Amino acid sequence: MWRDNLPPVRGKLLRDQALAPYTWFRVGGPADVLFLPKDEDDLADFLKALPEEVPVHFMGVASNSIIRDGGIEGVTIRLMGGYWGKVEPAGPHSLFARAGALDLAVAKTAAKEGIAGLSFFSGIPGSVGGAVRTNAGCYGRELKDVANQIEGITRSGEKVRFEAEIAQYGDPKIDFSYRHSNFPDDIIVTGILLTGSGDGDPAALDQEIAEHQLRRAETQPIREKTGGSTFANPDPPGTPNQRSSWKLVDAAGCRGLKVGGAQVSEKHCNFLINTGEASAADIEALGELVRARVLDVTGVDLRWEIRRIGRLKAPE
Ligand SMILES: Cc1cc2nc3c(=O)[nH]c(=O)nc-3n(C[C@H](O)[C@H](O)[C@H](O)COP(=O)(O)OP(=O)(O)OC[C@H]3O[C@@H](n4cnc5c(N)ncnc54)[C@H](O)[C@@H]3O)c2cc1C
Structure with a gap:
């Protein structure tokens, strides 16, 4: 299997590494492999040698991402530490x-x-x-x-x-x-x-x-486990008839709405929060519920600003 023959590196290669602690929402499954390169040459050499069929995902501090509960296939690369x-x-x-x-x-x-x-x-x-x-x-x-x-x-x-x-x-x-x-x-x-x-x-x-x-x-609920603005404003700044996603979410009666451990923030209703025990599936389902209600009430089809990444968890 590809994971048993990974190219040598000077940084770290971690198998089945939990990613939730690296995310703002604190949810999500593991990376098949997490690579923390030491520097640019380490990263370039690894990518050159990694078989091209192995999927690669790049991750920052996941302040704009939901990593799904089934984790991320292939190699996830995160640039962290002093050099980076x-x-x-x-x-x-x-x-x-x-x-x-x-x-x-x-x-x-x-x-x-x-x-x-x-x-x-x-x-x-x-x-x-x-x-x-x-x-x-x-x-x-x-x-x-x-x-x-x-x-x-x-x-x-x-x-x-x-x-x-x-x-x-x-x-x-x-x-x-x-x-x-x-x-x-x-x-x-x-x-x-x-x-x-x-x-x-x-x-x-x-x-x-x-x-x-x-x-x-x-x-904004900046002390919560959140992912920033959930939906992009339908009209970018500077264009006429500017509508805000939060106003549309509010108009659709979604402030405070919950699915499992996920909730629409009371403070700013374009933010979803993990109240403690949410799964990634709860947060994504809440987002979809909000989209459906906003479409129904206002006719606007909101676009996710938050990226949803990885595999859904197989039912147990
Ligand atoms: C409380 C809060 C407030 C926020 N307010 C704002 C705001 O005012 N304005 C705003 O723009 N955003 C805001 N955000 C959203 C978020 O902080 C930004 O989108 C930020 O740029 C995401 O950076 P990240 O490192 O967390 O990226 P991630 O969420 O980790 O990744 C986002 C995307 O970037 C890609 N990526 C990450 N690193 C790399 C890399 N090195 N090379 C290539 N691709 C890469 C990922 O693959 C993914 O597609 C807010 C978020 C929170 C939680």
Whole structure:
């Protein structure tokens, strides 16, 4: 079996590794194999040598994902630890962040270095790699506004780099849209060059971060086991007739609705929460119930923003 003949690595290879503790929802089954590469060469060498039929999944800190109860087939790769978490100055008003760095670390480093225009990252509790895939953003800015270069490794182990033209909507290679990008599924992001908008006063930027975080805590259930906004707003910011998913969910009477241990947050009804004993199936079923009720009451077919990944659990 493929799992008995895995290529040698310098990082860690863990078989049947529980993933729930690595996720914001704290649900989900194990990875057949979890690979924690030591550095880029370790990752590239492993991917080169891994038989091409073995499925590979990339995971950040799962703040926008439901990992299903049956776990993830093949190899799940997570970029964590000192090497992958680095954020460093890289030229005028710029930082280079490795893909395992938390978005908050980007905002804090930018403040320390006096770089304006990157504080918005402090509102997003994910990793830099996840931010590329989701075109993460808040407070009127999103990743595509500040992304200059993206580095990655293909499924076959080749190092690749995408240049500055990605920073526009509608680019033929990488199309960034609201909370979404078509960054190729088979390329793992390893690092990104981010450029802010100019000089900023470190103390003022720290203050901006503190304000963002306070505002979050007041309006979102950030201390709960959650996955962020469940459904994408049907109309992206800046378009006419803007409707919010939370208003549609509220209008459909779903605030506080429960399935098993999953509940629609009372605080912000576009957030689902694991009240303690939820399974991934409870959370997904709750999301589908909300979608059906919103469609019935408002006629709007909500699109999942949260990614649902992996196998359903076979009935016992
Ligand atoms: C309380 C809360 C508030 C939130 N608020 C916001 C917000 O204001 N704005 C916002 O945009 N989001 C928000 N989110 C959602 C989430 O934080 C973002 O979508 C974030 O960018 C996801 O990053 P992640 O590391 O958790 O990605 P994951 O959930 O782990 O993965 C998301 C996707 O990215 C892919 N991926 C992850 N790492 C890599 C990599 N290195 N290379 C290639 N693909 C990769 C995964 O395969 C998956 O498809 C919020 C979430 C929570 C829990």
